[in-house]
Amino acid sequence: MGIVFGTVIGVLPGLGGPNGVALLLPITFSMEPTSAIIFVSCIYWGALFGGAITSILFNIPGESWSVATTFDGHPMARDGEAGKALTTAFTSSFVGALMAVAMITFFASFLADVATKFGPPEIFAIQLLTFASIIGLGGSNAFKSLASALIGFGLAAVGIDIVTGEFRLTFGTLELARGFNFIVAVIGLFGIGDILVSVEEGLRFIGVARARVRLREVFSTWRELLGHWRVFLFGSFVGFWMGFKPGGATAASFMAYGFARRFSKNPERMGKGAIEGIIAPESAAHSAGVSALLPMLVLGIPGSATAAVILGGLLIWGLQPGPLLFTEKPEFVWGLIASMYSGNVIGVVIVLTCVPLFAAILRIPFAILTPLIVVICIIGAYAPSSSMVDVWYMLGFGFVGYIFKRLDYPLAPMVLALVLGDMAETALRQSLIMSRGSVAIFFDRPISGTIMVAAIALFLLPAIGMIRRRIGRGSPAGPAIPRGD
Amino acid sequence: MVSDVSKHVSRTTVVIIALVLSIVAAPSRDAAAWEPRNPVEFVVPAGTGGGSDVLARFLVSIIDKHKLSPKPLVVVNKPGGGGAEALLYTKEKKEDPHTIMITPNLLFVTPLHTGIPFSWKDLTPISLLAEDLFILWVNAESPYMTAKQYLDAVKAKPLGFKMGGTAQEDQVVTHLLESAVGGLQFNYVPFKGGGEVCVNLVGKHVDSTVNNPSECVSHWKAGKVRPLAVLDRERATWVEGQWKDIPTTKEALGADIQYLMLRAIFGAPGMKKDVVEFYTGLMKKVHATPEFQKYLADNALKGSFVTGAEFVSKLDAADKQHVEVMTKHGMVKKK
Amino acid sequence: MRVAEIITAAVLCAIGFALTAESWSLGSGWGKAGPEAGFFPFWLGVLLSLTAITLFVQATLSRDRGKPFLEREQLVRVAKVAIPTVAAVALIQVIGLYFATALYLTGYMRWIGRHSWSLVLAVGLGTPLLTFALFEIWFLTPMRKGPIEIWLGF
Numbered sequence: 001m002g003i004v005f006g007t008v009i010g011v012l013p014g015l016g017g018p019n020g021v022a023l024l025l026p027i028t029f030s031m032e033p034t035s036a037i038i039f040v041s042c043i044y045w046g047a048l049f050g051g052a053i054t055s056i057l058f059n060i061p062g063e064s065w066s067v068a069t070t071f072d073g074h075p076m077a078r079d080g081e082a083g084k085a086l087t088t089a090f091t092s093s094f095v096g097a098l099m100a101v102a103m104i105t106f107f108a109s110f111l112a113d114v115a116t117k118f119g120p121p122e123i124f125a126i127q128l129l130t131f132a133s134i135i136g137l138g139g140s141n142a143f144k145s146l147a148s149a150l151i152g153f154g155l156a157a158v159g160i161d162i163v164t165g166e167f168r169l170t171f172g173t174l175e176l177a178r179g180f181n182f183i184v185a186v187i188g189l190f191g192i193g194d195i196l197v198s199v200e201e202g203l204r205f206i207g208v209a210r211a212r213v214r215l216r217e218v219f220s221t222w223r224e225l226l227g228h229w230r231v232f233l234f235g236s237f238v239g240f241w242m243g244f245k246p247g248g249a250t251a252a253s254f255m256a257y258g259f260a261r262r263f264s265k266n267p268e269r270m271g272k273g274a275i276e277g278i279i280a281p282e283s284a285a286h287s288a289g290v291s292a293l294l295p296m297l298v299l300g301i302p303g304s305a306t307a308a309v310i311l312g313g314l315l316i317w318g319l320q321p322g323p324l325l326f327t328e329k330p331e332f333v334w335g336l337i338a339s340m341y342s343g344n345v346i347g348v349v350i351v352l353t354c355v356p357l358f359a360a361i362l363r364i365p366f367a368i369l370t371p372l373i374v375v376i377c378i379i380g381a382y383a384p385s386s387s388m389v390d391v392w393y394m395l396g397f398g399f400v401g402y403i404f405k406r407l408d409y410p411l412a413p414m415v416l417a418l419v420l421g422d423m424a425e426t427a428l429r430q431s432l433i434m435s436r437g438s439v440a441i442f443f444d445r446p447i448s449g450t451i452m453v454a455a456i457a458l459f460l461l462p463a464i465g466m467i468r469r470r471i472g473r474g475s476p477a478g479p480a481i482p483r484g485d
Numbered sequence: 486m487v488s489d490v491s492k493h494v495s496r497t498t499v500v501i502i503a504l505v506l507s508i509v510a511a512p513s514r515d516a517a518a519w520e521p522r523n524p525v526e527f528v529v530p531a532g533t534g535g536g537s538d539v540l541a542r543f544l545v546s547i548i549d550k551h552k553l554s555p556k557p558l559v560v561v562n563k564p565g566g567g568g569a570e571a572l573l574y575t576k577e578k579k580e581d582p583h584t585i586m587i588t589p590n591l592l593f594v595t596p597l598h599t600g601i602p603f604s605w606k607d608l609t610p611i612s613l614l615a616e617d618l619f620i621l622w623v624n625a626e627s628p629y630m631t632a633k634q635y636l637d638a639v640k641a642k643p644l645g646f647k648m649g650g651t652a653q654e655d656q657v658v659t660h661l662l663e664s665a666v667g668g669l670q671f672n673y674v675p676f677k678g679g680g681e682v683c684v685n686l687v688g689k690h691v692d693s694t695v696n697n698p699s700e701c702v703s704h705w706k707a708g709k710v711r712p713l714a715v716l717d718r719e720r721a722t723w724v725e726g727q728w729k730d731i732p733t734t735k736e737a738l739g740a741d742i743q744y745l746m747l748r749a750i751f752g753a754p755g756m757k758k759d760v761v762e763f764y765t766g767l768m769k770k771v772h773a774t775p776e777f778q779k780y781l782a783d784n785a786l787k788g789s790f791v792t793g794a795e796f797v798s799k800l801d802a803a804d805k806q807h808v809e810v811m812t813k814h815g816m817v818k819k820k
Numbered sequence: 821m822r823v824a825e826i827i828t829a830a831v832l833c834a835i836g837f838a839l840t841a842e843s844w845s846l847g848s849g850w851g852k853a854g855p856e857a858g859f860f861p862f863w864l865g866v867l868l869s870l871t872a873i874t875l876f877v878q879a880t881l882s883r884d885r886g887k888p889f890l891e892r893e894q895l896v897r898v899a900k901v902a903i904p905t906v907a908a909v910a911l912i913q914v915i916g917l918y919f920a921t922a923l924y925l926t927g928y929m930r931w932i933g934r935h936s937w938s939l940v941l942a943v944g945l946g947t948p949l950l951t952f953a954l955f956e957i958w959f960l961t962p963m964r965k966g967p968i969e970i971w972l973g974f
Contacts, residue, residue: 200898366933
């Protein structure tokens with residue numbers, strides 16, 4: 001029951017995750033804590049599954065961690081393979097979640113200790129690694145990618161500066177002092193931008209007419225997925241470790257996507273509907289979504305906004321999250337873990353049987369679907385902080401998204417910079433305050449040092465590759481450098 | 486609705502003024518008293534899952550459970566600009582009887598620090614639900630057993646010790662501690678949330694924190710952190726357990742410090758008297774529920790319900806304290 | 821196409837300058853405790869301006885003058901979606917979400933989609949009603965309201 005609710009909520013942009021759980025929390029107050037958490041966490045699983053649906057069908061990521069899913073999921077749906085894309089997304093989520101739950105079951109207390117080892121320097125190192133992993137994503141013109149990323153960082157910096165508490169880049173206006181909500185930007189850039197691009201091309205969601213999906217397709221997709229087990233494993237692994245920290249799921253999905261692209265046998269397919277491009281971010285995001293609950297339970301710090309709401313629920317049910325929860329209320333913790341298994345199994349069955357139904361949405365005539373999508377975008381932009389200003393921002397981002405797409409500025413760097421820029425800057429400055437200005441803090445500490453070295457190596461790799469290509473130019477082994485026309 | 490309520494009105498309660506009336510948990514109310522006609526917007530100056538948000542949703546759920554309001558309260562999150570968005574939003578809602586707001590001390594800190602055109606006097610004070618203590622914590626593995634030992638070490642090495650806290654609110658507390666004790670300077674590291682601060686203490690990324698009890702209590706019970714002093718004039722004697730063993734700053738350091746986090750409810754500017762009475766009564770009923778009392782005890786909150794002139798004078802005093810400390814340490818934005 | 825490239829690069833460059841100027845006033849140095857509030861935005865602005873200038877030069881030098889940014893026909897198609905959308909948001913600002921959505925949906929489907937009135941009305945009125953039930957009643961999430969909703973008592 002909770003799962004059905006959850007999927008419904010997760011599908012609605014802006015209502016997914018934290019808001020949905022927050023709204024349904026009051027229902028659980030009369031319940032016993034163990035059944036309450038099972039109910040609430042099922043909503044959570046549902047929302048995690050649901051986030052992929054709008055990303056794939058309409059290019060509107062309902063949650064920040066679904067952004068990476070749009071890169072390949074939406075092109076696939078446009079090619080008439082919506083059913084396959086959805087099946088892949090749901091299966092990947094399911095596998096990711098299951099692997100994370102298995103890890104939690106066996107290593108919960110050990111992992112909690114590891115989580116406390118992550119201070120600001122380690123967090124910064126991880127952010128850097130994420131950036132490094134997706135370097136070179138999109139665009140043929142490197143300057144356009146750079147401009148896009150810089151705009152993203154710029155947008156992230158607008159508003160209040162967490163370290164000094166000052167307003168910055170507000171140009172004296174209070175409208176800008178609120179900063180830009182990530183979801184608002186993404187709905188505009190992707191959702192509205194995509195509608196404009198497709199009407200201009202007169203596409204009317206092509207391939208849709210033949211998107212008559214049967215359940216049989218689920219099984220044929222599964223057979224294909226078996227060949228990609230490495231991507232599953234890797235995505236889940238990345239997701240699990242990234243999930244401990246706030247914003248982890250989003251970073252994890254991008255990182256997994258970046259790595260999948262880097263190690264893919266045919267990287268040029270990525271971004272155009274490659275199946276790995278769905279598997280990696282979805283398994284990572286869902287795995288991170290599960291592991292985000294762990295620090296909430298054992299440390300009392302939520303790894304995601306939704307976990308934060310559930311944390312509120314724990315307090316209201318009279319439970320004190322923290323290191324003692326496992327020993328004081330074992331039945332509660334094990335009930336939760338049991339619900340992780342059963343909830344995900346039930347969830348995946350429900351969403352998979354609905355795949356034909358979801359795919360059928362695309363058969364709705366264009367002139368009806370377009371205004372409906374616009375309405376969904378408007379509601380999604382308004383809901384997070386009940387603000388009309390956000391709706392106007394969303395429209396503005398829509399036009400920017402459209403122009404950028406037309407002129408071949410890639411959107412992915414902007415989105416990633418927008419979501420991680422603020423966090424990365426905060427962590428960097430916290431670290432530098434801690435070390436009183438010395439950069440050595442990132443390399444002195446074993447964990448952050450290791451990650452930093454890995455990140456720097458990743459940054460350098462493409463450069464080394466380019467040099468090698470330059471040296472070996474003309475030889476059949478080295479691909480020719482594409483020349484701009 | 487009115488006829489429904491009037492059935493429950495008992496003879497004695499009609500006589501008593503509305504405020505006293507509302508202590509009674511049953512929906513008995515003078516039929517003429519004001520009641521919300523629309524859902525009430527409950528503005529939270531934090532994102533979903535923040536400290537104020539959790540408390541607000543908790544209050545709403547108590548109101549739902551005991552059916553204390555004829556129309557639902559609806560939480561509206563306005564996290565932008567360190568609470569500035571929420572403060573200005575509520576200020577805009579002149580004489581709107583259906584908007585109330587919950588706020589911690591950012592009510593004072595944010596306007597001073599950012600220079601937004603807002604003062605708490607713009608809003609209509611309704612009531613104070615609780616006051617949260619601040620405690621000086623260190624990692625349990627650190628050698629400092631008393632606040633004096635720790636602060637002596639800090640004195641010996643200016644800026645050599647890292648104090649973690651939530652954004653700018655805890656910076657005020659840190660400065661307060663510095664000026665009261667004298668001769669010491671912390672290296673203040675701001676974080677986004679209180680829970681995060683305490684975990685950073687457990688992981689030894691900072692040397693000490695000034696967390697609220699609720700943020701650190703579980704780590705304390707697990708033996709990971711150690712409380713050194715309560716930043717208040719009296720020990721936390723009103724709760725069960727070990728809280729009352731923590732000395733005050735006066736006892737531990739000879740420095741008289743009192744800094745409390747207000748958990749206050751405000752109404753839109755210029756709210757009418759009968760409307761204020763309704764909300765005051767509502768909050769008083771919430772405060773009296775066993776759920777809320779348990780919440781207070783679990784988190785070692787000071788739970789006296791304060792309203793009217795006493796509330797205003799408390800606000801006034803807290804305002805003065807913030808202006809003083811923040812001016813002294815250059816935290817007030819120059820206009 | 822070239823003109824659009826040049827204009828975009830110019831706008832980006834302007835944003836870069838604005839960022840630089842605004843963060844300069846915040847203090848963009850490297851303070852005692854690491855970078856100040858304006859440090860990153862400042863260099864961000866500088867870098868953005870430089871990138872934009874490069875793009876500007878690239879666009880100016882490019883020989884591709886052929887295609888216009890939008891064909892006339894494409895412009896009409898985009899405008900048909902964009903203008904009603906902007907109008908819808910403006911309408912929401914004035915009369916609230918539910919009535920504005922109803923007007924927008926019916927208007928769009930009827931005049932642009934040319935669907936039959938029965939279908940148009942079913943979707944156009946059904947959607948706002950469903951959203952209303954979902955958000956206001958079930959989830960208690962208030963949406964933007966105008967005078968009509970307030971008059972009706974919500």
